[in-house]
Each structure stands twice: as C-alpha cells, then as structure tokens.
Amino acid sequence: MLKTDLDKIGRFSDQDFESVSKLLIAKQLSKNELLLQQGQICQSAFFISSGSAYQFRYDDIDEKVSDLHMTGEWCLNYVSFISQIPTKYSIKANSQTRIFELSMHAIHHLIAISPAFLQLGKILDGALTRTQYLDNAMTPSEKYNHLINSRPQVLQIFPLKIIASYLNMTPETLSRVRSSF
Amino acid sequence: MLKTDLDKIGRFSDQDFESVSKLLIAKQLSKNELLLQQGQICQSAFFISSGSAYQFRYDDIDEKVSDLHMTGEWCLNYVSFISQIPTKYSIKANSQTRIFELSMHAIHHLIAISPAFLQLGKILDGALTRTQYLDNAMTPSEKYNHLINSRPQVLQIFPLKIIASYLNMTPETLSRVRSSF
DNA sequence: GAGATTTCTTGATTTCAATCAAGAAGCATA
DNA sequence: TATGCTTCTTGATTGAAATCAAGAAATCTC
Known part of the structure; x- marks a missing residue:
C-alpha cells in the first residue's frame, strides 16, 4: 500500500x-x-x-x-x-x-x-x-530498446498505439521495430 | 539590475x-x-x-x-x-x-x-x-516560427548552428527554412 | 456468440529532412 | 592584409519513417 x-x-x-x-x-x-x-x-x-x-x-x-x-x-x-x-x-x-x-x-x-x-x-x-x-535524437529502435530496458511492464499494460505516440512514432513503425527484435 | x-x-x-x-x-x-x-x-x-x-x-x-x-x-x-x-x-x-x-x-x-x-x-x-x-511533433518550419514568435532575440544572439541543434534539425535545414521565410 | 469496432500487422509508395559536397562570407590570429 | 578557420548557404542524392491501403486478430457490445 x-x-x-x-x-x-x-x-x-x-x-x-x-x-x-x-x-x-x-x-x-x-x-x-x-x-x-x-x-x-x-x-x-x-x-x-x-x-x-x-x-x-x-x-x-x-x-x-x-x-x-x-x-x-x-x-x-x-x-x-x-x-x-x-x-x-x-x-x-x-x-x-x-x-x-x-x-x-x-x-x-x-x-x-x-x-x-x-x-x-x-x-x-x-x-x-x-x-x-x-531524447528525440534517438532512432525508433533505440527509443524502443530504451523503453523495454527501463520500463518493460509498460508493454503489457498500454496498447501499442499509446506507446507509439509516447515514443513519437506511428503505430506502423512501432510494429515494424518490434518484429525486427 | x-x-x-x-x-x-x-x-x-x-x-x-x-x-x-x-x-x-x-x-x-x-x-x-x-x-x-x-x-x-x-x-x-x-x-x-x-x-x-x-x-x-x-x-x-x-x-x-x-x-x-x-x-x-x-x-x-x-x-x-x-x-x-x-x-x-x-x-x-x-x-x-x-x-x-x-x-x-x-x-x-x-x-x-x-x-x-x-x-x-x-x-x-x-x-x-x-x-x-x-514539441517534436512540429515540422522544422513550425519550430522555427514558434521560436521567432516567442523569443525573437535568440536569433541575434546565438549562432545558427546552436539554434539548429536546439530545434533538433541540421544547420542546412534551418538555413533553408529561414530562406523560405 | 454474431456483428461491429478497434488494434495490430504487413506491403507499396511517397515525402521530407539528413547527408554529402562545395563554394561564399565572416572572423580570428599573426 | 594575407591565411586559415568557422559559419552559413545552396544544390544533388539518399534514406528512413510517414502515409496510404488492406487484411487479420483481438476486444467490445448487445
């Protein structure tokens, strides 16, 4: 509590x-x-x-x-x-x-x-x-990696659409980043 | 003072x-x-x-x-x-x-x-x-416009190289934005 | 559980800014 | 005032992500 x-x-x-x-x-x-x-x-x-x-x-x-x-x-x-x-x-x-x-x-x-x-x-x-x-100097996959390293639970909790917006990219880009590990 | x-x-x-x-x-x-x-x-x-x-x-x-x-x-x-x-x-x-x-x-x-x-x-x-x-959702010219509206003196004081970095763009892009008003 | 809506993925195309390149202008240092 | 250095501009090319599109999967609603 x-x-x-x-x-x-x-x-x-x-x-x-x-x-x-x-x-x-x-x-x-x-x-x-x-x-x-x-x-x-x-x-x-x-x-x-x-x-x-x-x-x-x-x-x-x-x-x-x-x-x-x-x-x-x-x-x-x-x-x-x-x-x-x-x-x-x-x-x-x-x-x-x-x-x-x-x-x-x-x-x-x-x-x-x-x-x-x-x-x-x-x-x-x-x-x-x-x-x-x-840090907007980062590439989409750098941003994604940073997020899974620092707050992995986020991916279980929020829809990808919201995460994509948070990371300043389109849902399509996030989807592609994820499929390429 | x-x-x-x-x-x-x-x-x-x-x-x-x-x-x-x-x-x-x-x-x-x-x-x-x-x-x-x-x-x-x-x-x-x-x-x-x-x-x-x-x-x-x-x-x-x-x-x-x-x-x-x-x-x-x-x-x-x-x-x-x-x-x-x-x-x-x-x-x-x-x-x-x-x-x-x-x-x-x-x-x-x-x-x-x-x-x-x-x-x-x-x-x-x-x-x-x-x-x-x-706000990184803005385009380069939106960022530039926002800056001249909110803090016009900045352009007199800092070299364009520094302003470009501040606005998250290359000096070339800033130069082109400026030449197109 | 059928139908509808939203979310997510994958593919093709386009667009905009980065990069590469080179020359001009402005500044410093000697 | 000549020599180099940095800054700024302009042009050509490239590349990465946005956009457009459509279908699959998941979720909501009645």
Whole structure:
C-alpha cells in the first residue's frame, strides 16, 4: 500500500503516516475517465494504487501522449503543479484505476506540522527523471530498446498505439521495430 | 539590475533585497567557459546579468543543445537542482557573460529567515515553461516560427548552428527554412 | 456468440529532412 | 592584409519513417 511507497521517499514516523492518511482522498476511476483536464491548474498529486494512466495533449484529432503512469507511481503534471499555470495536458485512466489524491493544500499543511514532509518534494522525481529520458535524437529502435530496458511492464499494460505516440512514432513503425527484435 | 528582476518574481521588501544581495556571488565568464559540468549536481541558480549561455549534452562529438539562456534570465538545470541527482548536461557561456550565483544553500537560508522567499521557487518557472515548448511533433518550419514568435532575440544572439541543434534539425535545414521565410 | 469496432500487422509508395559536397562570407590570429 | 578557420548557404542524392491501403486478430457490445 501507500505506506511502503512513502518509505521509498523518506523516513516517516507512524504519526506522520497517520497525518497523511487523513488527508488522502481515495478515488475509483473507470477506463478513459480524466484525472486532470487541459486548461486546469494541476492542484494535486495522484498516487496510483492500482491500474494505470497516461498524460496527453490534443494534436489535431489525435492524442499526443507525453507520459505513462503505472501502479505504485505518483502521477501529476509537474510543470503546472510547480508553477501553478494552466496545463495543456490531460491525464486519463488507461483502465479501471484506483488512486489517492493528495492536494497541494494538504502538502503545505503537512509541511507546516512536520518538516519531515519536505521530503514529499521527491514525489516530483519520477516525473522529472522521465522527462530526461525523452531524447528525440534517438532512432525508433533505440527509443524502443530504451523503453523495454527501463520500463518493460509498460508493454503489457498500454496498447501499442499509446506507446507509439509516447515514443513519437506511428503505430506502423512501432510494429515494424518490434518484429525486427 | 537584479532588483527589477526580483520584482517580477514577487513582492520583496528592501530588507529582503539586502539579504539576497549578501548571498549572491558575482562571476565573470569568458566565452565557452562552463557554469555547470556534466556529472555534477546543479547546486545553484545563476542569474545572467549580461551575456548569454546555453545548455547542452554531448552526443557523439557534437553538442546537443537543450536550452538557451539570455540576459535577465535565471539559468540552471532544474531536474538536477530539484532532485539533486547528477546532471547529464553542461552549461556554457555563449559570449563574455556576467552572472550572479545563488546557491541552493543560500535559498534555504533565505526561506528560513523570511517566508517571502518561498516565492524564489518561481525561478524554476522559466526553465519549466520552456520545456513545455519542446514539441517534436512540429515540422522544422513550425519550430522555427514558434521560436521567432516567442523569443525573437535568440536569433541575434546565438549562432545558427546552436539554434539548429536546439530545434533538433541540421544547420542546412534551418538555413533553408529561414530562406523560405 | 454474431456483428461491429478497434488494434495490430504487413506491403507499396511517397515525402521530407539528413547527408554529402562545395563554394561564399565572416572572423580570428599573426 | 594575407591565411586559415568557422559559419552559413545552396544544390544533388539518399534514406528512413510517414502515409496510404488492406487484411487479420483481438476486444467490445448487445
């Protein structure tokens, strides 16, 4: 559960967990439901306790996928979250998904009661390091290899169409890359 | 000077400015000198008071440019700065450049003495919003148009070679895009 | 479980930017 | 101001991925 995940972020006392638990809002999302909508300010971080989600932007009629979020990960638009400007991106549940929502407001409250919660800043780490990955100098097969090496589960969870968009290539190209190992 | 720039970020008292000034380290850089080196953790934000700089990564022998920093802007690798992991990027002065360095340590000190300094988080905004720009679904001429609309001065300041790398295209392609308006 | 829709694959063709190449213009250094 | 170096431009060619197309497989819906 969340406790083991918070342990990854830093050292928290039982009382700290107590405080966080009170502020978390549990939500159940069905497939294709939106957690965040284009034009809103991202005011919360979402912890995915089961299921998966992805972040995208509308490009003509298609969805241009910018990030994939899996079970056990925090999911948010960090640009909007940090700078409090409206985001161009939406976040959509990829399947039936259970999340815990932790609002910016709640985080500020937690930091005020215990400095241990400054460690919550690390929630941003995953989102940030994933952006470092995006490297458009890579060829399609390099991108694909990088993905199976770093996040192999992604291929079991998301349709290839979404993965292709995430990797900035057409589904046809992804299919050909895959068939050539 | 810096005072007018801090005014853009938020409301600071004269005493606040006093506190900041004491912690700033002025530096003079000659062309091609490095502010940050690949492999280091970015521990400071740099305010460019004159000149310009750019951020890049080595790709084979070439420099792959990831961000352009101009006079009056804060310049840092925000991923490394926030998450305190070593960066793959270097920052290099594009010409004779004068900067003020504000260390992470100094920022923490400032926040401890006055909550007004929490507003310093906005230093990250420029770096963050620029990453939103990077959109590799765009064609070369769309990228170029976007750049002249959003930051026209860039073309006066940086050699086309660097701009081409920043826009993820060859200098030849940039040259052709420019000649066709 | 039949029918419909979406996803995935495979093939043929096209297109756009990279590469290769070479010459012109601008800058530095001596 | 001559000599080389880097930057920029323009042209010809190539190549890799997009597009177009159609059929197969998987999934959803009633």
